[in-house]
Structure formats: structure tokens, C-alpha cells
Amino acid sequence: MPGVTLTYAHLNRAIMRTGQEMLFVLGPGHGAAALNAATWLEGTYSMRHPEVRQDLAGMRELFRQFSFPGGVPSHASPHLPGSIHEGGELGYSLAHATGAAFDNPNLLVACTIGDGEAETAALSASWHGSLFLDRVTDGSVLPILHLNGYKIASPTLLARMSREELDAMLSAQGWEPMYVEGADAAEVHECFADVLDAAMERIRGIRDDAECGLGPRDPCRPMIVLATPKGWTGPMLVDGERVEGTFRSHQVPLPEVRENPEHLAQLEDWLRSYRPEELFDDAGRPVDRIARLHPEHLRMSANRATHGHDSVDLRLPSPADHSVGFAAPGTELAEATRVLGGYLRDALVENPRNLLFFSPDEHTSNRLDAVLEVTGRRWRGRRIAGDDRLSPDGRVLEVLSEHLCQGWLEGYLLTGRHGVFSTYEAFAHIVDSMVVQHAKWLHMAAEYPWREPIPSLNYLITSHVWRKDHNGASHQDPGFIDHVLSKRPEVSRVYLPPDANCLLHVFDHCLRSRGRVNVVVAGKQPALQYLDDDAARVHCERGLSAWRWAGSDTDRPAEVVLACAGDVPTQETLAAAMLLRELVPDLAVRVVNVVDLARLFPPDRHPHGIGDDEYRDIFTDAPVIFAFHGYPWLIHRIAYRRPGHDAMHVHGFTDNGTTTTPFSMCAMNGIDRFTLAAAALTEVPRVRDRLERFTADLTARREAAEAYARRYGIDTPEIIDWRWGGGDSR
């Protein structure tokens, strides 16, 4: 990683010369060695890891812990002071850097990108970020594309492009490449210094112009292309084969230092070639000449924003001010995400420089339009008549790349600000691997007390599996919540608010939280409302509760429990409860709704888990028919150790998807009201003798509804106009 060491040293020189605040993002794989060393030389590594002192013993520990059991990984990770980037999986450095620059007008984010990483899909798209940075209200990003020529074994695509091709590709996407190339250290140093000074002057010029209202709104931004040999300054030949400048210098150029005395001797020669005796004093401390190369203030490794310091909580409106009113539960329709839009609009007004919204061009489709009453969609490019609410500093960032939405938001959060990513449920899988890495970052970062918890990563997952009526199977996949719940329980949260008022309270909670990945699943279609503001607040705080007003077990023990999680399953469960009242008025049915899925975990598996006693209070000893938004096995996985689990029957999405009506989707997957009611009857021996008649009736009604859908393309009037008529007192 000689290129990273070189870069870091020159950035430090520039900081000292100009007083520019900087932050460093390290993209290349296995590059942490260089950054461990650089931050150790600055003293910040020892400050954050007191066991790694700035002396001989500390230096030994620094070397030893690298990629060593109980030590630190070989890529950027939370152990590195000043780092905001989990670099284990390649591709996200430039997106993180861009996210960090939003709303940080005084910041310059230097971002080293490996030429291996540059081949990834996410990085390929990330060059577009230049177009989204405001010249005045945002900071700047300085990409440093490091062409060392090879990945593990193959050459890299970008390193073998001609200079003209690379120039063309980058400048077309808003960057002005400036080149530092060579293998002679002294020449490269001089060149790097000149180029970096010029780049920073250009960045300053763009800002100065913008402040005076001059210059193009979307100027080309400077970037550096650094072309040095892979394994530069390392062993030239090993066992007679060329190493420097080839793929053989990847990771470990001398593989047999333990067994092969020649390799050991080469290693010693190599390390001595840096003349350590001139760099360190006898105690192993950097000599003054070296120590003076680092800024006293503004050290990149001590940038407060990178450790979550100075992160300001949001000032949030009251959910009560946005709540949907109704005369009785289950009688009025509202679009949950549209209601949330009003709340988010007011939140934005209160937090104009601290909150951003990201979406793959679905902000309006997801019915968060109200936000656009007080801001625009960020757009700095050419505009034409017919464009809708574009604005150069809009707070809604839309780009048809889930990777960019996620990567930008992560960078924004990792530097202490707040945000929301709204996206279609099925396509949330596009960022599966990114959320793994972010969750791992959150979990690992919590081990370092000098890192303050950062604002949570908040997903609004909508256009969900039950209401992709027109798109069909490809748009129907509720598995993102399974994926997130496979991550550490300290970090992962999944909420399924049943209606708009619950969505408000859940989102209020999520926006106030820190250090979490919050997945909120909510529909955007008109749906019945059940809880007023007060009831919603209490229900969401509890995370799950029996809806006594919906059940018929008020004066006697429940004979069967209808449980539900998710807006559509809640609707079908209530309809099933109403059917049961109609058909078997003497049956004691309890309705339970779950908002916070993690409540179902045993407490030793998840911090939100409730005890078995509380669980039994809610679910009773009666059999449970559970209508679930997602794959049924997620509930089994969570609750398999619970009392009565053998009598819990989960109905959920079983990958039976197609282009069809909302009710038909439910029927295909067995979460429709008729199937749920029949399932409940089957579980109660006392009424089982009446089953045949009712089951036949319920089946006939389900089949008629499905036939109607296929014939007319819509659900039956009785299903569309269905209202809860089971009682309105709580």
C-alpha cells in the first residue's frame, strides 16, 4: 500500500499548508496496513488503542495485531480512528465519501479508490455522485483513483485503458482527472505535491465562484489518478520471478519467511531499505522530522464527525399532529405512507441541514409527496420544461440506483446526520450485501467507546409484496426482513405498523434512535385505520398487544388466537374475526397484533424479546393462527422456543406471486380472511363439528372472490368495501 502511504502524507502536507478540514476514505482491499501505520505515526492510533503505544513495544503490537487472531482486519474497519468506511467488501468508498460531503460545506473528503474496486457495479455508478453535490452547501470529494494495475491475479480494466479513454470516461461523468504517475519516488513526490495543490485550488475556485454566483452549476470537479507500480518499493524479484509491478505483490510478496532463509533475508533487506534508524529514535518513537509531517490540529484520524461526535438529534414533530382521525376502528381509509409524508415534511422544516431523503426515483410513487412541498428533488444538471420540482439543493435525492441511495445515506449517517431510504420491498435485496456490511460496522464500532452511536439506518419498505397488483412475481419478495434479522440482535430491528398512526409512531421512534438498522414495512395503498394516536403510541411502545376491541374474548378465555403482523395481514385477520363472529358467535377469539417483530424473540436472543410470561399473557394457551406479512418460517425461526409453539400455525407469503388483485394474492398464499377463519375453526375442538358447513361456505366464498378477480380485474365489491363492523369500543 505504498500509494496509500504516499497519499496520506501528501494530504497531511496540504492540511498543514491550507488549514482545510479533511476526511479520508480508504477503498482498496487489504489497505489497512498503510492507514494503521499513518495514524500510528500521527499518534491518534495510540490515543484510541492505548495498548499500541508510540514506542518499540507498541510498534511490535501494531505489526503483530495486523490480520492476526484477536487483532485487526486487513482492510479499513471501525478500529481505525478517523475512518467511516468498512472496506471489507469492495465498491462503496466513493458513495460513502459523497454521503459524507453532503451538508458539510467546509469538508474535503479524500477518497482512495482501488482499480480493482473500480470494476464493481457500485463504484461504476458512483462517479455520478459529482452531479449531486452542491457547490456551496455541500463539501467536496476528491477521488484518488489508484491504478496499480492488478487485482488478485488479473489486470484491472481501468489501468489498461489509454490515458485518453480514462480521461473521457471520467470527465463525461463530471470529473477532471489530474495524473500522478511514475516509479521514481522523488519524482512522484514532487508531482503529487503539485497536482494536489492544483486540485485543491480548483476546488476552492469552484466554491468561490459559486459563492459569487459565477461558474457552471455542474462544474467538472478535480480528481487525481495515481499510477504507481503494485508492490512499489517492495522486493523486485522473488525466487527469480518479477514481483514489483505484478499481481505477485498482492497481499504477501514473500510467502516463506519462516521456512526460507532467502525470503527472510530479502524481507530484512526490504524493510531496512526504508532506513528505520533515521525515522525512529532508540525507543521506537518517530523522530521529530517525521512527527512534524502531521498536522497538530485537523488530523484526519481525529476528525470528530467520523466518530459520531457533535451529531445532533433531530427535532421532531409530534405524531399526534399528523394522526388520522376516525369515528371507529376499521371504518376509514388512509394511505399510510402519504400520512408519513406530512410528518417527514415537518421534520425536514425543523432540520433543514441535518436530514436527507434517498430513493430510487420512487419518492412520489411511494406517496411521500408532502416532503416536496418544502424542498425539491436534487438536480444540478441541465433542466427543461416539464421537469417536476427539481432544485440544485433539494433534500430529496433520487437516482435509479439502490446502491447509490444506500451508499450515500450510509456516508451521511456515518458522519452523524440523519436520513431515510424509501424503496420497493422486493428490490431492497439489491442492497442486501451493503446492509450486512453496515450492520457489521455498527456492531463492531460499538466496541470502541471513542465512537459515539451514529443515527440509525432507516428503511421505509413500501410497494410491498401484497400490493404489487400490476407488476407480478418479480416485484413480490418480502425476504429483506429475514435478511436484516439474521444480523446481530443489538443492531437489527423490524417494524410492521398495521396502519398510518402506528407508522407515525414507529418512524418517530426510528428517527430518534441511534446505532440500529430499522426496517419499517408499510403499504402505500388506501387501507383501513385502526388505532387513534393514543392507542397507536401505546401499541407501538409495547411492540405487540391484544386488540381487545377486535376480539370476542373480553369476558372469557380465548379459544383461539388470531395473530397478525403487517398491514394487509391485519386487515385479513380482522375480517376473519368478523366472519367468526358472524358464523360462530359463541367462539372466544383473541386478536393480537405485532408491530415490533423482535418482541417475539426470547429475551436471550434479542434485546427487544419479551419474557415467556408476558408472551403467554398475550398469546394465551390457545392455538394461534398467525397471519404474517413475510415468509412464514421467519415467525417459526423467532418463536420456535416459545410455549405453545406447536400450536402456532403461521400463514404468510409462500412465493405464490403473480399479476393479480390484492385479495387474490392473499388467497393464493393462504392469508385471506376465509382461509384464516377456517384455520381457526379447525383448531377449536368444541366447534369442530360445525366445521364442515362453515369450511365449505368459506371455501366457496374465497373461490367466488378469486373468480370475480380474474373476470373483472378487481376484487369483489364486498372485499373492496369491507369495513370492520365488529365493535368500536376498546
Next chain:
Amino acid sequence: MPGVTLTYAHLNRAIMRTGQEMLFVLGPGHGAAALNAATWLEGTYSMRHPEVRQDLAGMRELFRQFSFPGGVPSHASPHLPGSIHEGGELGYSLAHATGAAFDNPNLLVACTIGDGEAETAALSASWHGSLFLDRVTDGSVLPILHLNGYKIASPTLLARMSREELDAMLSAQGWEPMYVEGADAAEVHECFADVLDAAMERIRGIRDDAECGLGPRDPCRPMIVLATPKGWTGPMLVDGERVEGTFRSHQVPLPEVRENPEHLAQLEDWLRSYRPEELFDDAGRPVDRIARLHPEHLRMSANRATHGHDSVDLRLPSPADHSVGFAAPGTELAEATRVLGGYLRDALVENPRNLLFFSPDEHTSNRLDAVLEVTGRRWRGRRIAGDDRLSPDGRVLEVLSEHLCQGWLEGYLLTGRHGVFSTYEAFAHIVDSMVVQHAKWLHMAAEYPWREPIPSLNYLITSHVWRKDHNGASHQDPGFIDHVLSKRPEVSRVYLPPDANCLLHVFDHCLRSRGRVNVVVAGKQPALQYLDDDAARVHCERGLSAWRWAGSDTDRPAEVVLACAGDVPTQETLAAAMLLRELVPDLAVRVVNVVDLARLFPPDRHPHGIGDDEYRDIFTDAPVIFAFHGYPWLIHRIAYRRPGHDAMHVHGFTDNGTTTTPFSMCAMNGIDRFTLAAAALTEVPRVRDRLERFTADLTARREAAEAYARRYGIDTPEIIDWRWGGGDSR
């Protein structure tokens, strides 16, 4: 989708003029209407969907089924004859087109890319594909980038680039854009015809040059940029607002035709503007003039390769010829993937134009080197000294983008050929969403008898969670198998071969299979070998079996079962069995190994599931300690309805990952031999009284091993040199 209709018509004209074999990939979202119509006009739609005849009633049905319950989705999907592309999730059209072109020298793949799709990460990276296509042995790809200016609500980035910028960006990545731009239909037609003819001539020229050994090895390839207004030829104004050329024409330009008589009138005017009376006869059949616009032969919608026809099975070597020999189980080391490499090399020799290997630059890292004895890494760019085994027509495609590896392989499979994608386990999540879409394609395609099953999508998942010793937590995630098993059981398969010989048999099976997503998880590190070729064959055919040679239950019923799935869990389980022999010689232990995870499903949940009787034969009634490669809940999810499930205790990865030794990883997650042995003892009442002594002993030994790892950076000699010594007869 007037742009798609235009494109299709011109491609047909070109086919008729030149006799060029073509295939069409439709990228833009909600674009299926155009392709439904085009293939209906050609007659192939009616051929494949006899209920949609080429007459008035058929036309009505064609319109009605579009995005309608029980009908077809609004994007390209398996119902479309000639299509190989599931277009529900945007981003993969160009990668699919590239994959289809490999080894199809006579084929031209025309690929329409929406400017929304062009913003996705996967598509951004896909332009690199040009560099991987051989001029002679591969076919050609003709991208048609359709700039209609808007996504759902925002403008698109590429449409607002200047012509110079777009030119620069595309040509830098190996494409020569040719422009068709305008709003006047007649002019655009003429221009499209000229440009398409020129593009095809250029494609022919590149091939002719190559066949004569002329021209650059990596020429710029022609592509078309088609810029027409969004909603072109549709209503210009609706309710006084401009629609044509703006985002308002997305999907449904006239939203209220049912309620609003003005909208209805506008709809009628619009549709009549195409003068249907001149296009169709009284019976609703296309008039001759229209029918003659389509080629008689070589219809894109009847391309046999797109329906899996003419797909040739692989000729495969015998696993026996590659098997690892040993004197007794558990005494010899081998690297499973290296052994597989030899088998794959021989497979490649037998199938030189029908089999490709894809990897994000990890082919050698994953120890499949042997393949490179008979081919090279595909590389058509500039070459320099130090490059390792590059070749312009190499059969190993390495690019550091999992998206491209997956997308190219999908395109190759969807046109009937075979391939393997080898990748690091943790980073397989990068393609989570792509495998969802491919699995959905396979499942939906199976509904159409005119689609033959295509070769399976085979993953070799290696560098797995238990052996990312140096990289740590970011590289440790076994959740890809959970994800794949959430897809339809008809399609999804997960195999965990315990050793090299089993890996050979599993892979042999996978390469012979069709219509599946096969995930094979296997380590690349030296590991003990257990089954000879014959035993491996039988074991893999069964999918799971009791390893009688490893157990102590030969002459009496098992008191406890040690089950395992995965190579490292198998090693720890056998070590635990040996410990139990040593400590409690009178205990009857059975060892069960599971290769095919789906065998554990009940038969009504997965076609591979075994019956409860067979399950009980194997697992007995004794308690089960199950050491599992992945997250423990996956086993619970699969087996929760099995007899004895309450007494099954699964030990697996619980997201306790870090940079540490192999044994330490096992210990941190409770799948190490000592923990397993102690857990087994706990379950057997007869020996429970001896538990305290043994448990204390086992705990002490585990802790000592962990301390050693932290001190010396390696596992203890006793763990490293561990061999199975429990018996060698079967």
C-alpha cells in the same frame, strides 16, 4: 414504448435484408406492451399462447391480459416468446445480452436499455462487457440506449448529458455511439434505418477483419443511442398539462378513462390516430402489408436458443478419475476446490465451446488453477510483461464485479449453455437480488411447455465463513444459502459436501442438472478426507446418511446423535465423536452427515424432502446435536415439523466473527469439538452424572486452545494435526 416498437420493426427489416440471426433483450421497465404487440404481429405470440389468437377476440385478450389479474406482467418475462430476460428488476439487460453472445458466433444480440436502467449499478458496470467479447468465436451485442428523458418522476442522468459527454463515456468503454434522434416519425424512421444498416455493416466489418487477422483486438463496437420523447405519439396534453416528452407519460398517461369522458375521448382519438382500419382486416388480423414486415424465418421471437432448445448436455469426466485416495477416513488432507479444479479442467476439455467459468478475480484464489492449464483468463485489452495466463478467448472470465459474473452467466445459461460462478461466500449477497429474479424466471418458465429447462445456475461458494482467518467479520456471512432456500423448492438446492470426493459427486450432479439454482459450499483449505469415491457417490445420492464407521452405535441403539453439515462442522463433529469415545467409551453415538440440505424438509415442502420414517431411521429417537455450517435457525426452519425436533440442538454461526484462527472461530460460535462433546453428554441422562468432570475438562481444553491461538496466531498443534482415529472400517 413507441421506441421499442420502432426498434423491433427496424431490427426485423434488417433481419430480412441480411439474414442475420438476432435475439432481442428488452431492458426498459414496463416495456412488455411493445413486445407483446410485436410478437403478436409476428404470429409467435399466438403460437405460444393459443388463447390469444391473431384475430379480434385474440387482440382483446392480448390487451386485457396485460398487467391484469391472471394475465402477464408489464415487463419482459418468460411469457414472451423469444425473451430470455426477466425485466422486473432493472439493471441486467446488457449483462444478459453479453452472456447470450458468448460462444454464439453467428448471433447478434440487440439490447434495448432504458435510460432509467442505465443509472443502476449493474448497468453502469455492464458497458465493460465489450472488452470480453471475442471478435470471431463470440457473437455481437448491439446496445440500443433509449433516452426518453425521464424515470418515474425525475429526469435521467444520461439523457441530460451533452452529446459530447455521452460520446466520451461510451467510447471510453469500448462503444461507438451512433445517434437516432427526433420527434418526427418519418425522419426518425429514415435515420434509424440508415444507422442500423451502418451499425450492422460495422459489426460485420469487425468480424471480417478478425477472421483475416486484421484490426485491433479490442475494437470499439457500434451501438445506437435512440433519443425520442417519452410518451411519443401519445396524448400531447392531458388536463391542460404537457404529457408527451415528460414524466407524466410514465405507465398510464390517461388515468381516468373510466370516470372522465374527456379522458375516454382522448384515448379513443389517440388510438385511432394509428389508423387501425388500415392495419387490420375486419377479422382483426394484420393486413398483408403489416404481416410482410416480419421475417418468415429467423424471427427473434422464435429463436430456438431463447427457449432452451438445442441445448446440449455436458460430457463430463468421471468423478472417480479425480478422487482423492487415502488409507483410512480422516487421515489425509486435501484442498477440496483444488481437486474440483482438476475435474473442471477435464470437463472443459470435453466441452470447449459450451462451458464457461466466472469469478470476481478469485479463480486462482479459490484454487481452481487446474482449469488454467487448458485455457486462459479472458483478456482482450493491452497486455504487459508480468501478466499471468491471459488469453483473448480464455474460458475463465474474471472481472471484479459479482454483478457482471452473475449477469453474464445468466445470459449464457438462458441461451442453453453451462457455467460455474465461483465466489467468496460472504460476498455472494452482492447478487442476492439477481438470484431472486433468476429463480423466479426458472419457476415461471417451467409453466410454459415450449420452454425447455435450461442448464442450472451453479454456484461454488468458497472462502467460507469458517476460514476467513485473516479478513475477519466483514468476510464472514453464511446467509446466502438461507436466501436461496427462501425461493421456490422446485428451483432451489443447497449442497454442503463434507470433503473433496463428495464435492466431485455433488458438482457432477449439478452440472448435469437443469432448471435449478444449485449452491455448493466447499472450503478451499487443506482438510481431512472421509469418503472414498464409492462411498462419496452413495452418500451424495442419498443426500444424507449415518456414518456408521464414525459412530459407536453399530451394535446398539444410539443414545445421542451428532449430526453435521458442511466441511468444518463435519471435522469438529468427528473430533467430538472421538473425544466421546475417549471419555465415555460405553456411550452409543451416531454420526449423521447431511450433504443435500433440502433432504431435511418434509416431502410436502421440498421435492428432495425425505419421509418421516426415513428421517427417523437416520436420526433415531435420540437427542441430536447438529453442527451446522450456517445460521442455526436455517435447520430449525427446515426441520421444525420433524419428529424429535424439540430434542434437536443446532450449533452454527451466530455472527460471532473476527480476525482469528479456524478453531477459534468454531469456539466463538459453539461448533468446536469440545462444545459439541459437552452438549452431547448433557443430553444423555445415563451419563449425566459424569458430566461435571468431563465438561470442566472440555471447557478447559477449549479455553487453552483459544488462548494459544491468541498468543501464537495459530491453532494448537493438537488441533492442527488432528486426525480421525476412531476406526477405519465401514
